[in-house]
Amino acid sequence: MGIVMKGADVANAMKEELLQRVAGLKEKGVSPCLAILRVGARPDDLAYERGAKKRMELLGIDCRTVELPRDIRQEIFEEKLKELNEDGRVHGILLFRPLPGHLNEEAAKRIVDPGKDMDGMCPANVAKVFAGDDTGYAPCTAEAVIELLDHYKIPLSGKRVVVVGRSMVVGRPLSMLLLKRHATVTICHTRTRDLPGVCREAEILVAAAGKARMITQDMVGEQAVVADVGINVDEEGNMWGDVDFETVQEQASHISPVPRGVGSITTSVLAKHVVQAAERQTDNE
Structure with a gap:
């Protein structure tokens, strides 16, 4: 049974450092x-x-x-x-x-x-993220995945990572953040041939395709780390991730839930970006 990676734990850990940095700015x-x-x-x-x-x-x-x-x-x-x-x-x-x-x-x-672009949408920030330049702002959701993996001490260097999803909001920028941390990254999508086979090779699997419960137990390698970024709402208002959580949890070493997973970290990353921007703008005055 895999360890559940809860977003609230990550957000709480980020809170202490951010409070100190905000206090430092207010002193100025x-x-x-x-x-x-x-x-x-x-x-x-x-x-x-x-x-x-x-x-x-x-x-x-x-x-x-x-x-x-x-x-x-x-x-x-x-x-x-x-x-x-x-x-x-x-x-x-x-x-x-x-x-x-x-x-x-x-x-x-x-x-x-x-x-001031806090969600990494402008061409300059996109270019910086793809170039590995730390002064660029990545989309908050993509960076939230990195915060999640770091908090749970999941090593990235040299790891085989499969990212299912190629959007400019999550899949592509996240892949660049992972590459910067020396992971070996494969980007997949719903048209990838033998998607289950590719996913099974992953030591870390990130699901960000936007299709409810598309990642099933047979697509996950033994003791893989699974980060679910999908948010899908059905006709009854129920929220589902891209991963079939109940079955995949039996296969994975770590897994993030939906809700209360990656999505719970995004506003903390947003706050982190605002603090970084305030610090940089203050230093440049």
Whole structure:
């Protein structure tokens, strides 16, 4: 029976260091601040916003929400984003995506200040993550997986890691973070030939394809470490990961649940990014 890797334990461990760093900033007269830019009021955005605000409050980080109407024009949306770029009191910006279809998301990625881009969406941060440059901000969910593995003392150097999922939010940036830690990484997806066979070769398996319970026991090697990043909600409102948790737990040495796994760490990573941004902006003044 595999050890369950709980996100709350990781978040609590990160909390102590972040509280100290926030206190250090406030001694210098700097109050770290996150601005959440939200267009419309999608239920999943609102749920994440509540969690992010709660985490920021717990750590002494200011958090403000800029809510824009769903039918906002592109030029006004861009003006609001530029205002946050230029506001010296704001150290980090989180833009909820996807944007409504009439808005140009690629334009937003190019406009946001890379030093305030807390979820690693702009081209400059993407390039830094792929280059292994520590000054770039990775997407919070991708970095949360690394925090999870580190907390549970899962060695990465030299390990065979399979990442199922190739999105720019998790799969690809996570693969770059793993490579930086000297793992040997294979990126798979739903069209990979003999996906079960490839997954069975993994010492560490990360499921991030967005398909409920697609990773079954026969796809997991004996005593593998399994990190489940999937969030899938059925018609009855139940949340499932990409891993069939009950059966895979019998096969794995460590496994993260859904919910209360990787997702519980993302707001802590977001807070970490805000603190880093505040420290860097303060040092550059």
